[in-house]
Amino acid sequence: GENVEQHPSTLSVQEGDSAVIKCTYSDSASNYFPWYKQELGKRPQLIIDIRSNVGEKKDQRIAVTLNKTAKHFSLHITETQPEDSAVYFCAANNNDMRFGAGTRLTVKP
Amino acid sequence: NAGVTQTPKFQVLKTGQSMTLQCAQDMNHEYMSWYRQDPGMGLRLIHYSVGAGITDQGEVPNGYNVSRSTTEDFPLRLLSAAPSQTSVYFCATIGRWGGEQYFGPGTRLTVT
Numbered sequence: 354g355e356n357v358e359q360h361p362s363t364l365s366v367q368e369g370d371s372a373v374i375k376c377t378y379s380d381s382a383s384n385y386f387p388w389y390k391q392e393l394g395k396r397p398q399l400i401i402d403i404r405s406n407v408g409e410k411k412d413q414r415i416a417v418t419l420n421k422t423a424k425h426f427s428l429h430i431t432e433t434q435p436e437d438s439a440v441y442f443c444a445a446n447n448n449d450m451r452f453g454a455g456t457r458l459t460v461k462p
Numbered sequence: 463n464a465g466v467t468q469t470p471k472f473q474v475l476k477t478g479q480s481m482t483l484q485c486a487q488d489m490n491h492e493y494m495s496w497y498r499q500d501p502g503m504g505l506r507l508i509h510y511s512v513g514a515g516i517t518d519q520g521e522v523p524n525g526y527n528v529s530r531s532t533t534e535d536f537p538l539r540l541l542s543a544a545p546s547q548t549s550v551y552f553c554a555t556i557g558r559w560g561g562e563q564y565f566g567p568g569t570r571l572t573v574t
Contacts, residue, residue: 397565399562399563450554451521453498454503
């Protein structure tokens with residue numbers, strides 16, 4: 354089955370700085386790559402996703418890039434704000450969705 | 463629309479007891495799945511279903527059973543609870559054409 358690895362496990366940035374989280378996947382047939390944000394005690398919420406026929410996607414301060422050849426994809430958050438503090442998960446989907454272990458992002462005011 | 467609902471929200475079991483975690487959705491989604499979330503380990507797939515009458519195992523299926531008799535419901539059964547099953551359980555759905563996965567609010571299970 355699919356195996357997704359996510360780095361770093363924790364990330365601390367100053368407000369206004371950028372944050373980058375990286376994931377790799379093992380199954381070349383995976384074709385959908387979402388990113389979820391999870392606040393303490395709440396359910397994961399989709400923040401951005403990308404399909405395998407696209408290399409980059411942007412939505413305001415967040416962007417995702419995908420390198421199919423290398424089988425890795427990344428989340429970029431610019432101009433970080435304290436409310437961006439949360440745990441972020443990447444995932445890869447072929448027939449079923451597999452998640453990375455998560456990155457705890459802390460944005461210091 | 464209620465979306466994805468889960469009951470109960472909290473549950474405490476003793477080792478060896480059985481129980482069923484309920485998941486229901488009103489979005490007419492074909493794909494439903496169960497995850498468990500443990501600290502530092504992200505979400506791990508337990509079982510999933512691509513439609514009524516069809517189920518399959520995920521990463522960590524041992525100790526859990528599922529069935530899918532209707533599109534709306536996807537219950538998760540623990541036949542003999544063990545302390546290792548202490549976790550937060552999330553049910554999720556995906557629509558026919560794939561894409562966003564919608565999560566339920568979760569069930570926090572403690573096995574003593």
